[in-house]
Amino acid sequence: MKLDIPPIVGHRGAKASSPENTLPAIEEAHRQGATWIEFDAKLTKDGVPILMHDETLDRCTTGKGNVADHTLAQIRELDAGAWFGPQFKGTKVPTLEEAMALMAKLGMGFNIEIKPCPGREAETARISCALVEKLWPKSSPIPVVSSFKHLSLAAAKAHSAHLPRGYLAEELIGDWLEAVKVLDCTTIHPGFRKLTQAQVRTAKDAGYPVLVWTVNEAPKAKELLSWGVDALITDAPGAIGAAVK
Ligand code: G3P
Ligand code: MG
Numbered sequence: 001m002k003l004d005i006p007p008i009v010g011h012r013g014a015k016a017s018s019p020e021n022t023l024p025a026i027e028e029a030h031r032q033g034a035t036w037i038e039f040d041a042k043l044t045k046d047g048v049p050i051l052m053h054d055e056t057l058d059r060c061t062t063g064k065g066n067v068a069d070h071t072l073a074q075i076r077e078l079d080a081g082a083w084f085g086p087q088f089k090g091t092k093v094p095t096l097e098e099a100m101a102l103m104a105k106l107g108m109g110f111n112i113e114i115k116p117c118p119g120r121e122a123e124t125a126r127i128s129c130a131l132v133e134k135l136w137p138k139s140s141p142i143p144v145v146s147s148f149k150h151l152s153l154a155a156a157k158a159h160s161a162h163l164p165r166g167y168l169a170e171e172l173i174g175d176w177l178e179a180v181k182v183l184d185c186t187t188i189h190p191g192f193r194k195l196t197q198a199q200v201r202t203a204k205d206a207g208y209p210v211l212v213w214t215v216n217e218a219p220k221a222k223e224l225l226s227w228g229v230d231a232l233i234t235d236a237p238g239a240i241g242a243a244v245k
Contacts, residue, residue: 001164001186003209004141007225008241009111009233010034011214012053016235019084020060021051022091023102030106032238036141036231037108038213040115041096041128048072049096049128055117059083061093068117096128100135109141111166111189111211111233114152121151129160144211146189153183166211172199177206187211189233192220200227218243 013025014032021039029037040053045068057063057070061078072095081091094102096112103110112132116124125147132143145156146166153165164186169176171194180188187209190199195212203210213233215221221232221240234240 001142003144003164003186004109005111005144005187005209005211005231006035006109007231007244008034008036008237009211009231010037010237011233011235012039013037014235014237016216016239019081019088019091021053021094022080022088023094023098024081024088024091026099026102026106026108029237030108032236033241034237035108036110037103037237038111038113038146038233039099040113041124042067042115042117043120043124043127044072044075045069046071047123047127049124049131050075051094051096051099053115066117068120096131097135100132104137104140107140109143111144111146113168114145114147114149114156116147116149116152121147121149122155125152125155126159129156129163132163133160144187146187150179150183153185157184170194172203177202180206180208187230189213192224195224197227200224200229204228215240 010029012020014029018025018028039051041049061080063078080093081088114125144166146168148168166187166189167180167185168189170191188203189211192212209230211231215232
């Protein structure tokens with residue numbers, strides 16, 4: 001499978017300088033020179049994939065309570081930008097469909113992280129992947145579908161087998177390479193804190209691109225690239241991109 005992942009991937013858009021997982025965050029990542037972003041997808045009560053990291057609305061919107069208890073119409077009433085700064089007031093929580101339309105327009109690619117509410121692991125992957133398959137232009141770079149949840153990765157494989165899957169883990173522990181193979185993943189996405197050079201070598205020797213998160217410091221970024229890491233998922237794509245040039 002031909003992947004076209006650049007060395008710098010904006011995290012939740014460009015999380016350091018815009019309200020995460022919103023359309024302005026995608027635009028900001030693009031403005032900073034990122035050609036790919038990572039974002040989190042979960043379902044509304046009525047089953048619509050939206051961009052949202054947390055299980056609750058509290059931190060990133062003017063709403064309160066569980067995302068899974070609110071319909072899209074209710075969530076669209078909320079402000080998802082004012083918490084970050086007054087210049088972002090009026091920003092809405094985007095649907096996956098809106099985010100894909102913007103990224104296609106900007107010529108960007110993406111890593112969709114399936115971030116299900118508890119109990120909705122398979123459903124979130126199935127519905128989100130189906131929408132990606134339906135709406136994402138075939139001429140654009142093929143997206144990577146990642147998740148911490150093995151049930152989500154398994155559902156992605158079952159329903160949208162040709163979309164590449166990313167094995168997401170805070171830390172590569174136990175027989176992680178076997179898990180990557182069992183889940184039939186194409187890429188490996190470890191957190192940077194406990195990652196070792198030997199693990200990167202093992203992953204690369206086995207033929208897997210490695211995308212590391214969330215790398216916001218230039219010396220660490222350079223070290224990871226020197227280990228052979230393929231991509232850095234960063235809150236500050238402009239600054240980290242410039243630092244590793
Ligand atoms: O996909 C990489 C990273 O986003 C995983 O952690 O909590 O930021 O979604 P989190
Ligand atoms: Mg994420």
